[in-house]
């Protein structure tokens with residue numbers, strides 16, 4: 001980012017966070033980073049998420065992922081290559097063990113690999129992009145965050161970051177307002193049907209709850225469209241906690257939640273300590289239009305596919 005800021009006058013945080021998240025998921029899932037940060041290129045990763053997003057919606061749930069994502073050749077190729085490269089896997093080791101013990105076929109394993117790649121990259125990098133953009137758009141919030149981060153010891157790690165209250169508020173508010181998965185997360189009513197809030201639901205019917213509506217309910221989150229980290233200051237009303245579902249809910253809750261939180265904390269801290277004066281650029285025609293999606297499909301991401309930030313710190 002520093003290099004880009006020097007050469008180009010701006011840094012595209014959307015791009016660099018995507019590279020970072022891709023390398024992290026590659027390393028942790030498959031034992032080898034895809035080295036996009038080093039090369040500055042993202043050739044093998046599917047760049048066009050919107051088709052994934054539409055497909056994911058159509059096939060009901062991206063998180064049950066397989067059929068939807070197998071329709072995307074580029075991500076499939078990357079998943080195959082990633083698996084072939086490394087059979088000693090970290091996040092992925094149980095799935096791989098199942099394949100070796102012939103409890104899963106290669107046809108079942110590839111979509112699983114794809115699901116890790118897809119679920120673990122854009123979600124995290126889009127959240128980080130919206131976080132940086134939101135903080136840089138609110139100088140008082142930025143000042144307070146930078147002040148808190150400067151209290152960290154030189155050799156801080158995630159343990160120290162977890163102790164920072166303001167950082168936590170900023171992350172919660174980003175996850176509320178810019179939920180990476182704001183759309184319906186379908187569930188099938190179990191045999192025998194169910195009774196929910198006075199409504200009878202027949203078995204086999206698909207029901208959904210979606211973060212977008214829950215997180216923008218003005219009765220729960222006053223002035224819902226404003227970025228206000230302080231709304232998460234303790235004591236947080238129970239109704240707010242109950243309405244907050246950026247990671248989904250229940251048995252199929254995001255399995256990458258703790259990893260993603262770690263990435264969000266570390267990246268936010270490193271970014272604002274390195275570029276404390278960062279601000280949203282207007283160079284190259286960058287504007288809020290680049291960030292505010294006109295329509296939301298399955299994932300939320302900046303429609304301009306960029307987020308240009310300026311700094312005088314380099």
Ligand code: HEM
Nearest residue numbers: 063119120123124180181185247248249252254255256260
């Ligand atoms: C800020 C980042 C992230 C957000 C907001 C997010 C959000 C979500 C959501 C909403 C779901 C659906 C849960 C449900 O149906 O109830 C999900 C599922 C999933 N996520 Fe994440 N996620 C993030 C990062 C990650 C990362 C880093 C990984 C890496 C392993 C990951 C892996 C998965 C997987 C494999 C599923 C499917 C789980 C299942 O069906 O059992 N996610 N995520």
